[in-house]
Amino acid sequence: xKKLIFILTIGFLAMSTMAQDAKDAILKPALLVxxxxxxxxxxxxxxxxxxxxxxxxxxxxLFKSLNLPVIYIYHQDKRWGPPSDSKEFQxxxxxxxxxxxxxxxxxxxxxxxxxxxxxILKEKGVNTVFLCGLSATGCVMATSxxxxxxxYELFWIKNATLSPDKEQKKVIESIFETVGYQTIKFLLAx
Numbered sequence: 001x002k003k004l005i006f007i008l009t010i011g012f013l014a015m016s017t018m019a020q021d022a023k024d025a026i027l028k029p030a031l032l033v034x035x036x037x038x039x040x041x042x043x044x045x046x047x048x049x050x051x052x053x054x055x056x057x058x059x060x061x062l063f064k065s066l067n068l069p070v071i072y073i074y075h076q077d078k079r080w081g082p083p084s085d086s087k088e089f090q091x092x093x094x095x096x097x098x099x100x101x102x103x104x105x106x107x108x109x110x111x112x113x114x115x116x117x118x119x120i121l122k123e124k125g126v127n128t129v130f131l132c133g134l135s136a137t138g139c140v141m142a143t144s145x146x147x148x149x150x151x152y153e154l155f156w157i158k159n160a161t162l163s164p165d166k167e168q169k170k171v172i173e174s175i176f177e178t179v180g181y182q183t184i185k186f187l188l189a190x
Contacts, residue, residue, distance in 0.1 A: 027153075027190055030069040030126040031059055034111060034133030034140050036095050037074060039081075039088035044134055044162040048169070053094050055160040056132045059184070060095070066188055069124050071102045073111045075139060109142030118150055128153040130184065132160035136169040144176060155179045 033056060041049065063070045074089060082088035084105065091097045104117045111117050121129070129152050131140050140161050147154045158178040163169035179187075 027128050027187055028125050029063075029128040029130060029188065030071055030121060030124065031063040031130050031132070032071050032073055032111065032143065033060065033091075033095070034073045034131065034143060035075045035135070036072075036091050036133050037082070037088065038090055038092055040075070040134055041092050041162075043164055045164060045166040045169075048166045049162060052132075052160050052162050053092070055157065057095060058181075059130070059132060059157055059160060062185070062188070063130075068188070069102060069121075069126060071104060071117070071120065072097050073117070073133070073139075073143070074103060074105045075109075076105055076107060078107050106139075109139045110146035111139070111143040112146035112150060113142075121152070126152070128155070130155050130157055130179075132157045134162040136161035136163040136172045137165065138163075141172060141176070155184070157184065 036053075036056065060070055072091060074084075074091075076082065076084060076089065097103070102120060104111060104115050104120070106113065106115050106117075108114065129147050131144055131147075131154060133140055135141075136156075140156070144154055144156065154177070156173060156176045156178040158173065158180040161169060161173065163172070
């Protein structure tokens with residue numbers, strides 16, 4: 001009888017721990033749209049521009065339809081700009097940024113470095129970030145590493161990044177966890 005009570009107690013404790021782990025594992029996502037600015041788009045491989053822009057817009061729409069945070073990240077180098085009041089600083093016209101959008105300006109490749117991004121995400125209860133934008137070989141990769149260092153779960157959105165070199169982008173996307181529409185739709189439905 002003592003053995004049975006012991007086994008049931010251990011089983012109950014194990015189930016309680018698993019239930020807490022499952023509760024803690026609930027996906028609380030945000031979409032980070034990185035550096036889709038007029039100043040940087042011309043530096044990207046122009047044979048690979050249209051599809052990622054359409055993909056990014058599709059995910060912006062999906063996240064907004066589910067009332068999930070979309071954060072627009074802007075890059076500004078302290079030495080050469082672009083100035084924040086210039087057209088070059090603004091996102092490209094194909095990507096609509098609402099007036100009330102959450103915007104973060106960064107001065108380094110990693111969008112978490114010396115910005116309010118981590119604080120904003122924590123205030124919104126976010127534990128998972130989905131990354132898109134440019135450049136796959138620069139700021140998206142740096143932000144990905146920064147998110148990982150801060151213990152965020154992270155996913156690169158397949159076909160939603162740009163790079164100066166299309167082949168390098170393919171290599172980077174094969175290294176990092178990229179997910180497509182069906183997977184993201186499934187994850188967000190949980």
